[in-house]
Amino acid sequence: MPRQILWFRRDLRLGDHPALAAAAAEGDVLPVFVLDDALLAAAGDVRRAALADALTHLREATDGALVVRSGDPARILPALAAEVDATAVHVSAEPFPYGRRRDDRVREALDAAGVAFVETGSPYAVTPGRVRNGSGDRYKVFTPFSKAWLDHGWRAPADDPETLRWCRVDDLGDLPAAPAVEADIPTVSEASALARWHAFLDDDLDDYDTGRDVPGDDTTSRMSVHLKWGTIHPRTMLAELERRARGRTGRRMQSLLRYRTELAWREFYADVLWHAPHSDWRDLTDALAALQYDEPGDAFVAWQEGRTGFPMVDAGMRQLLAQGWMHNRVRMLTASFLVKDLHVWWPHGARHFLDHLVDGDIASNNHGWQWTAGTGTDAAPYFRVFNPVLQGQRFDPDGEYVRRWVPELAHLPGGTVHEPWKAAAGYDHGYPERILDHKEERAEALDRLQATKR
Ligand SMILES: Cc1cc2nc3c(=O)[nH]c(=O)nc-3n(C[C@H](O)[C@H](O)[C@H](O)COP(=O)(O)OP(=O)(O)OC[C@H]3O[C@@H](n4cnc5c(N)ncnc54)[C@H](O)[C@@H]3O)c2cc1C
Numbered sequence: 001m002p003r004q005i006l007w008f009r010r011d012l013r014l015g016d017h018p019a020l021a022a023a024a025a026e027g028d029v030l031p032v033f034v035l036d037d038a039l040l041a042a043a044g045d046v047r048r049a050a051l052a053d054a055l056t057h058l059r060e061a062t063d064g065a066l067v068v069r070s071g072d073p074a075r076i077l078p079a080l081a082a083e084v085d086a087t088a089v090h091v092s093a094e095p096f097p098y099g100r101r102r103d104d105r106v107r108e109a110l111d112a113a114g115v116a117f118v119e120t121g122s123p124y125a126v127t128p129g130r131v132r133n134g135s136g137d138r139y140k141v142f143t144p145f146s147k148a149w150l151d152h153g154w155r156a157p158a159d160d161p162e163t164l165r166w167c168r169v170d171d172l173g174d175l176p177a178a179p180a181v182e183a184d185i186p187t188v189s190e191a192s193a194l195a196r197w198h199a200f201l202d203d204d205l206d207d208y209d210t211g212r213d214v215p216g217d218d219t220t221s222r223m224s225v226h227l228k229w230g231t232i233h234p235r236t237m238l239a240e241l242e243r244r245a246r247g248r249t250g251r252r253m254q255s256l257l258r259y260r261t262e263l264a265w266r267e268f269y270a271d272v273l274w275h276a277p278h279s280d281w282r283d284l285t286d287a288l289a290a291l292q293y294d295e296p297g298d299a300f301v302a303w304q305e306g307r308t309g310f311p312m313v314d315a316g317m318r319q320l321l322a323q324g325w326m327h328n329r330v331r332m333l334t335a336s337f338l339v340k341d342l343h344v345w346w347p348h349g350a351r352h353f354l355d356h357l358v359d360g361d362i363a364s365n366n367h368g369w370q371w372t373a374g375t376g377t378d379a380a381p382y383f384r385v386f387n388p389v390l391q392g393q394r395f396d397p398d399g400e401y402v403r404r405w406v407p408e409l410a411h412l413p414g415g416t417v418h419e420p421w422k423a424a425a426g427y428d429h430g431y432p433e434r435i436l437d438h439k440e441e442r443a444e445a446l447d448r449l450q451a452t453k454r
Contacts, residue, residue: 001027002087003167005080007073008033009099010123011092011230012054013190014061016157018121023090024161030084031062031166034077035070035176038098044355045179046324050188052178054229057189059175065166068173073102074109081115084167088116092230095128095270096362097277123227124267125154125234128274131267138275140377145271146264157236183324185358186225193226197237201244208255212262215316215327216400221259222325224359227266234263269367272377280362281347283375288382290452293345302435303338304352306406309434311418312392313337315405322405324358329395335372336386341441343448346373382449385442392418406431 004023008031011017023029033055040048059066069076077089089110094103107117122128131148132138139145186192200221204211211219226232238260245256276284283289302308306317316330326334331353338349346369353369354360370376392415396402399417403410408431409417420426427433 003028003030003084005030005032005077005084005086005089007077007089007091008058008066009091009094009230010228011233012058012188013193013231013233015160015190015194016233016236017092018155018158019090019092019119020164021158021161022118022120023088024164026088028165028167030067030080030086030169031058031065032067032069032077032080033058034073035068036073036102037071038102042354044360045181046183046185046356046358047354047360048176049178049181050185050225050229050324050358052176053185054188054231055175057187057191059172061190062166064172065168066172067169068175070173074105077106078109078113078115080169081110081113083169086115088118090118090120093119093122093127095122095124095274097273097280100277121158121233123230123233124270125149125238125263126152126267128267128270131271138271139268142265142268142377145268146261149264149267154235154238157233157239181324183322183356183358185324186222188225188229188231188358190231193223193231196226197221197223197232197240201240205244205259206252206255209251209258210255212258213329213395215330216396216398216404218327220327224361224364225325228359228361234266237263266361266364269363272367273363279370279376280366281350283373284367284370284377285375288373288375288449288452291382292343292448292451294343296342296344296348299342299435300338300344300348302432303334303342303349307432308337308436309432310337310388310438311402311406311409311420311431312396313388315396315402318405320353320356324356326353326357327401329391330401331368332372333386333388333391335369337388339369339373340382340385340445341388341436341438343441343445346370346375383446385445387442388438389418 004026006020006023006029014020081089094100110117126149131145131152139148204219211217227234241256241260248256273279306314308314313334316326316334320326335349338344339346350366350369353365367376374382397415399415402417408429409420411429412423416423420431
């Protein structure tokens with residue numbers, strides 16, 4: 001049977017892998033990963049370390065057959081196809097702007113060599129671009145998208161191939177060295193994805209609807225890391241949710257449905273980016289094109305380092321540095337603080353997040369930022385400015401989250417951590433004073449908004 005190449009990208013697993021199933025059905029499979037400078041240059045050390053980990057596990061999972069090459073995939077894949085005499089290169093379709101451009105080039109190069117480029121499935125339950133309204137247009141707002149996404153539905157998880165034989169080359173290529181990182185990042189492998197998923201289902205899914213907003217409880221699934229690297233497919237998760245929905249009622253059902261809705265946000269943002277590739281680093285809409293921003297300066301560095309003097313903001317920024325991850329509620333708050341208190345354009349913050357997030361994903365990140373900044377789809381109105389103290393008091397009422405990440409405030413009891421300026425001993429352990437007056441900066445943000453309308 002003719003040999004096939006499986007080019008792994010954001011699908012670093014073997015289970016529920018439609019492209020692997022398609023390749024294995026055609027012949028022996030050469031598993032390949034290409035270290036593409038264009039992507040590596042945009043990834044921070046944390047993501048490079050996660051990738052190195054994931055590839056180490058993938059090589060083990062492929063019985064040592066995984067080939068790793070560095071350079072331009074449009075040159076490497078035709079050469080490998082010639083080396084093993086493969087008739088096709090199989091992939092999961094890539095919907096993001098860079099990946100689409102790269103895949104066009106690779107397809108062309110393979111065409112010229114007489115090798116097929118076969119796309120099967122994607123890293124999403126529904127491939128971006130497929131969910132359309134009655135007129136065939138994209139959805140601009142989340143809620144109707146999520147309903148149409150549900151109506152569209154998705155296939156069941158792919159079966160394991162009936163036979164899977166790896167083919168091998170002598171020169172496997174070195175796995176990338178993992179940069180040393182201070183952040184404590186999780187293991188990125190298919191086994192750890194499944195273990196994490198089942199632990200979440202058993203321990204925390206039932207209370208997800210309310211628990212998801214409490215950063216101190218830390219009960220969200222943390223599956224974003226695995227979805228980012230494709231160590232699990234979202235359809236595996238959705239199929240399991242469907243199984244567990246049977247017989248569920250009340251709060252438990254509400255929680256399950258809420259979790260499915262969060263997965264739909266990931267699909268929505270990928271769909272938005274598929275339709276509007278310019279929105280990766282630019283405003284999706286021009287609604288705020290005239291808004292005046294400030295250049296990032298010392299205050300931006302204080303924000304990056306978690307030294308703004310606002311406990312909830314600082315806790316989030318320090319969690320990001322310590323774990324390569326931040327709770328969603330605090331991602332929204334820290335993003336709002338940068339855009340509306342420091343008046344810095346969202347791409348500066350989005351870049352910092354992508355440099356440090358192990359789940360850093362251009363669609364969810366950059367559209368999460370745009371949601372907060374009011375420049376994206378489904379935008380939170382620009383005039384809604386998060387109050388960093390009230391957010392802390394509401395979502396971290398006992399102050400647990402802040403005490404965990406800001407040791408200079410660990411001596412303050414309960415919710416008093418959110419206002420160290422009111423506590424006699426608030427600054428005894430070196431916590432910095434506030435770098436700005438939130439009330440003033442909120443007014444400034446609203447003035448700037450007004451100015452765009454004149
Ligand atoms: C400014 C900002 C930046 C963000 N950057 C990223 C990013 O780079 N990568 C990323 O995966 N998510 C990002 N998010 C979305 C969200 O914060 C994370 O997906 C979530 O915190 C991951 O933790 P979890 O897996 O425990 O989430 P859970 O609450 O357990 O949610 C389950 C899954 O649903 C999806 N999801 C949940 N909320 C969102 C959301 N708002 N948007 C898109 N998908 C969502 C994720 O895939 C997540 O893993 C960002 C949000 C904001 C506001």
